[in-house]
Amino acid sequence: MTPDVAALVAMTLDAVIVAVSQGRPRLLVVDEPGQLPALPSGPLDVERDATLELGLRRWVRSRTGLEVGYVEQLYTFGDRDRRPDAGPQRQVSVGYLALVEETEPPLDARWIDVYALLPWEDQRDAEPSPEEAAIRAALASWVAAGPDADVRRERAERVAVNFGPPWDGIRALERYELLYGAHLLPEWARDTGSPPPSVDTGIALRFDHRRIAATALSRLRGKLTYRPVVFELLPERFSLLELQHTVEALAGITLHKQNFRRLVERSGLVEGTGQRARSQAGRPAELFRFRPSVQRERPRPGVGVPYR
Amino acid sequence: MTPDVAALVAMTLDAVIVAVSQGRPRLLVVDEPGQLPALPSGPLDVERDATLELGLRRWVRSRTGLEVGYVEQLYTFGDRDRRPDAGPQRQVSVGYLALVEETEPPLDARWIDVYALLPWEDQRDAEPSPEEAAIRAALASWVAAGPDADVRRERAERVAVNFGPPWDGIRALERYELLYGAHLLPEWARDTGSPPPSVDTGIALRFDHRRIAATALSRLRGKLTYRPVVFELLPERFSLLELQHTVEALAGITLHKQNFRRLVERSGLVEGTGQRARSQAGRPAELFRFRPSVQRERPRPGVGVPYR
DNA sequence: CTGAATTATGCTCACTGGGAGCATTATAGG
DNA sequence: CCTATAATGCTCCCAGTGAGCATAATTCAG
Incomplete structure (x- = not known):
């Protein structure tokens, strides 16, 4: 049962670099012509980087010039289909959350409003935004479209728990995954070769990067309540x-x-x-x-x- | 900034499988002759396992016969020196926490008391145990042995925050790391080739597995307060x-x-x-x-x- | 210069949840 | 029947927190 065998995988370090300015949370994305925006992502230097976190800091510094302060490992993503472009080699990403005071957008990268990616996560207005209303309506249709009563009940349950009331900010990731599973995200359409959904669910990112962003938001919202992380921003x-x-x-x-x-x-x-x-x-x-x-x-x- | 390069690494999935019986938390370890006990650990099957979690469930089932219920990814460990035995290839471990009702010890494995690994974490007795008292005394010496006043103040601070009062159960990992950094753990001696410490700090595990166990305890204690995970046990x-x-x-x-x-x-x-x-x-x-x-x-x- | 608008700050009141402990109930074993 | 033991019920107190009113210190329009 000891690891006589370890799988060889291709690993990258992906960073969700968050800042807050003008009352809006933002994260850093990079663009490439003809592609969706992506999280900044870099390799581990197996020889030089003594730890994964140091590796992350090193390439973030070298590529964006940013010296990030607070860094925390988020999650490791290794689903088989997360990089369908990449051939048979398993593509594993270790996601990190980093907090910075907002600066000028660094080289090649730009700040993007977190709630442009995850519009349903902003509950600061008394009235839900039009996008959110549309998403809720689409979820209701998805519940109603369940093949039998059991499925409908289970779907209703999941929607109720995740979209409240009561609203639980920490469930950002679960909400993202629920929307994915309800086939309301373009990522789902892309991954399955289906036609894109008709609802507007905000800006998608490349690969599973929007999911990583949702993970970051969940984690950050949780951390807020028991560690003084706001001050990093x-x-x-x-x-x-x-x-x-x-x-x-x-x-x-x-x-x-x-x-x-x-x-x-x-x-x-x-x-x-x-x-x-x-x-x-x-x-x-x-x-x-x-x-x-x-x-x-x-x-x-x-x-x-x-x-x- | 997109991952044109990904590092090739060797990856295993390590499991902290926890049960509670007779009022004691236990986790599953495997023995090998002449070695410290280790966490059960297995490879990802790059072709068959669609996700890391499914991979973990598969090999835990096949090797121990256990069908684990609740599973949660803990952390990814990739320090350069975490497996000094393994040559230049970077050895990355994705740690998982799994909860089960205690059963018969499954094939090749045995249950071990979590507080035999981390004795200072059991604060249920009014009086600290002899081990804990010795550890606290050793920490005090370490504080006093700081080379200058600044270092001593900083060490005192860390000890105060982590070993309380107030006691914060969730800081189990930080306490482990503090003890490591204070050179009170045999793991430190092993990793640096130093003589073993004189204090008894509980049973060590192979590699960084005791650190992974501490991570699991921290996470589980945190989760307890906001998700109904106890019922899995x-x-x-x-x-x-x-x-x-x-x-x-x-x-x-x-x-x-x-x-x-x-x-x-x-x-x-x-x-x-x-x-x-x-x-x-x-x-x-x-x-x-x-x-x-x-x-x-x-x-x-x-x-x-x-x-x- | 004056008053309106705006934001910061001080304070009260009611309610809730949690910490601590006393009191009562239901069982087993002699 | 009596005692030990554990489960269960209940009260009292206090700190924290939600809500909102009141006051202070500015800027700005006129």
């Missing part, structure tokens, strides 16, 4: 409203302003600097900074997002 | 005390009995069956069963473990 000093907008952008929901302030101040997550923000309209806000020692005081310091 | 019907003991075994802490009952009943996680447990001493307990529809009602149904 913010400048050293920020107002509480900037912090709140960043959290809201990632979580995809809106929060109560006064309560957010109370939560974040009383939890010891931040401390005031005495400085004031350059004021535009209204009372100028105090600038805060992250308070790292919170990690000594509270076991799981995060911004408790009330997914209801 | 229990029979169809169980008393609330059995449920509580299973949770406690995994979480490594004890819980207040009446409050646990209240939590688990009021949350809709279980429902009574009207049946009574075969009684030994004391009032016979009612048998409960998992109530799957809880997932439709509550976004993140789990057993909220109060790591303080």
Whole structure:
């Protein structure tokens, strides 16, 4: 039972590099003529890279000039059909999540709105967007089109659990997979050679990269609640409203302003600097900074997002 | 920036197969003469296994006869030195967590107490065990032995955060890595050719398998709080005390009995069956069963473990 | 200079969920 | 019948959190 045999596979490291600006979460994609956008992706240098993460950092630096701060391994994708273009060799991708303060779009790459990829994940508006309404309608048809009562019940169940209420932001990946399984995504059509679906489900990426992006969003939303990762996306000093907008952008929901302030101040997550923000309209806000020692005081310091 | 190059690596699938019996969490290991125990590990069948998870299920079934229920990908380990025995080819392991009801130890394998591997992770006793006390003392020496004040402060910080109070069960992996970095584990000695440490830090496994086990424990403890995974480890019907003991075994802490009952009943996680447990001493307990529809009602149904 | 608009900040009130412990019930074994 | 043991029921208290009102400190239009 010991690994007398190991499979030889082709491995790449794919990065979901996330930033938040103007209240929108964004991720880095690269374009190639005549192709869908793709996540930045690079090889491991088997000789030089002592660890996978170092390999990721190395090629992200060399190809985009970005020095990423927070990096976390996401998931390893190795389905047989994930790269139908690539012949019989199994193509394995180790996906990583990286967080950066937004900078100029680096070489060859551009920032793209996460909710342009996954429009149904933005629940910040009271009313669902037209796209989301259409997707929900298409899901309802899919439920109704089940061949028998059992299948219909099971489909209804899955839609109810994943699309709420209550809305669970962390289920982003499951929602993506449900839409795939309901044949509502162009990726499904591409993978099976079927005609494309009629609903608009946002911008698709190449290969399974949109799925990787959904994985990243799920993970990031989860992490938010128990580790102080938001601060990786913010400048050293920020107002509480900037912090709140960043959290809201990632979580995809809106929060109560006064309560957010109370939560974040009383939890010891931040401390005031005495400085004031350059004021535009209204009372100028105090600038805060992250308070790292919170990690000594509270076991799981995060911004408790009330997914209801 | 697209993967024009992918690295060729040797990949295995390693499984942390967990069960709970007699109030102790256990995992499956395999022995080979003259070697430390190892996690069961097998290759991907590049042609037949459509997905990595199916590959794992296939070889676990064929080698151990176990049909695992819940399976979840844990992490991908690809450090250069993780398999110093294996030559220049990079050895990548995709670790999986699998949960089963405990059965007879299957072919060639045996169950081993998780806390025999990670003794400091069991915080159920009011008093720390002798091993744990020794480990804490060794950590204190390591802090004090830092070359300068900055290093000592940073070490003290890490020890304080990870070994509490407050105790955070989810930091099992970080604690393992801290002990490794403090040169208190035989794995470190083995990897660096140093003399073995003098403290007893529990049973080591081959390669980086104890680290993979620590990863599994961290993940499982986290999952417990927001997904109803405990029930994968229990029979169809169980008393609330059995449920509580299973949770406690995994979480490594004890819980207040009446409050646990209240939590688990009021949350809709279980429902009574009207049946009574075969009684030994004391009032016979009612048998409960998992109530799957809880997932439709509550976004993140789990057993909220109060790591303080 | 004044008032409206805008944003930050302070505070209260009600509710809920969880921590702790006391009380009662149902069984086995003598 | 009495005691030990475990299950179950219930209360009290407190911290956290959802909701909203009130006040402070600015900018900007007139």
